[in-house]
Amino acid sequence: MTPLDDADVSTVLVVTAHPDDVDFGAAGTVAMLTDKGIRVVYCIVTDGDAGGFDRELDNGGMAQLRRAEQTEAAKRVGVTDLRFLGYQDGTVEPTLGLRRDISRVIRQVRPDRVITSSPERNYVRIQPSHPDHRAVGGATLDAVYPDARNPYAFPELLADEGLEAWAVREVWLTGGxxxxxxxxxxxxxxxxxxxxxxxxxxxxxxxxxIEQFVRGFLAANAKAAGLPEGSYAEGFQVVQTA
Known part of the structure; x- marks a missing residue:
């Protein structure tokens, strides 16, 4: 599948379940996009408050910390526009409400490309297949098609918020x-x-x-892509939506 040329892309929206998902899956690509002057926006569905190991930070402290960590991580790859939806970590389902909330962000941001997690279970490497990842990936694909582009889907987005329908041109899936x-x-x-x-x-x-681990799987990706030894790569499944 041939993706859009980056020269034809002005805005990219990344939709993930948790803080750090984008950094494991696509931060190198995001850095390349921002270096080219492409606007990148993050939409993070949960605050990741069920993650981490310092349980002294329960009752909201972990959520606040993880938002701050993601904000700092985003800056390191050139992203300053982050939208946190505040869903509960570990319990995300691909509901109509989530589809509406993601459709709202799509209509606000009006991206050419959306990057999100695969809604399919990965039987080769289970870690990318967290239930929240699959739920967010499925809801995002449904928001891209048909919801965000259909002016009759969630009509309150137009009637109450003035958000016109928007057609995303392609989706890149991570973790599949x-x-x-x-x-x-x-x-x-x-x-x-x-x-x-x-x-x-x-x-x-x-x-x-962590660095050795990350470079290891990125080097394996590069080998699968046929890149020269010493290269690193991120992999995606490109889905055409236009």
Whole structure:
């Protein structure tokens, strides 16, 4: 599948379930996009308050910390526009309400490309298939088609908020088994690692090995993509929607 040329893309919306999802899946690509002057916006469905290991920060403290970590991580790859939807971590379902909330952001941002998680379970590597990831991926695809582009879907978005329908041109899925597009992020891999290291609450227990781990799977991606030895790549399944 041939994706849109970045020269034809002005805005990209990234929709994820948790803080840090984008940094594991696509931060190197995001850094390349922002370097090209492309506007990138993050929409994070939950605050990730069920994650982390410092349980002294329950009762809202973890949510606040993870928002701050994601905000800092985003800055490291050139993103300053973040939208947090505030859903409860660990209990996300692809409901009509979630579809409406994501459709709202799509109509606000009006992206050419949306990056989100695969709604399919990955049987090769289970970690990307967290139930929240699959729910957000499915709801986002439904928001892209048909909801956001259909003026008769969630009519209150137009009637009450003045948000006109918007057709996203393509979706890139992360974390699936059927990647059909690879992005060479060798030039931005250091910034991806830096973004991941901003999520101290999530990686403190593996801080000494996180960079080696990340570079390992990115190198494997590059090999699968046929890139030269020493390269790093992120993989996506590109879905045409136009």
């Amino acid at each position: 088994q059927t990647n059909n597009h690879w992005v060479d992020i060798t030039a931005t891999v250091d910034r991806k690692v830096s973004a991941l290291k901003a999520h101290v609450s999530q990686i403190a227990h593996i801080a000494d090995g």
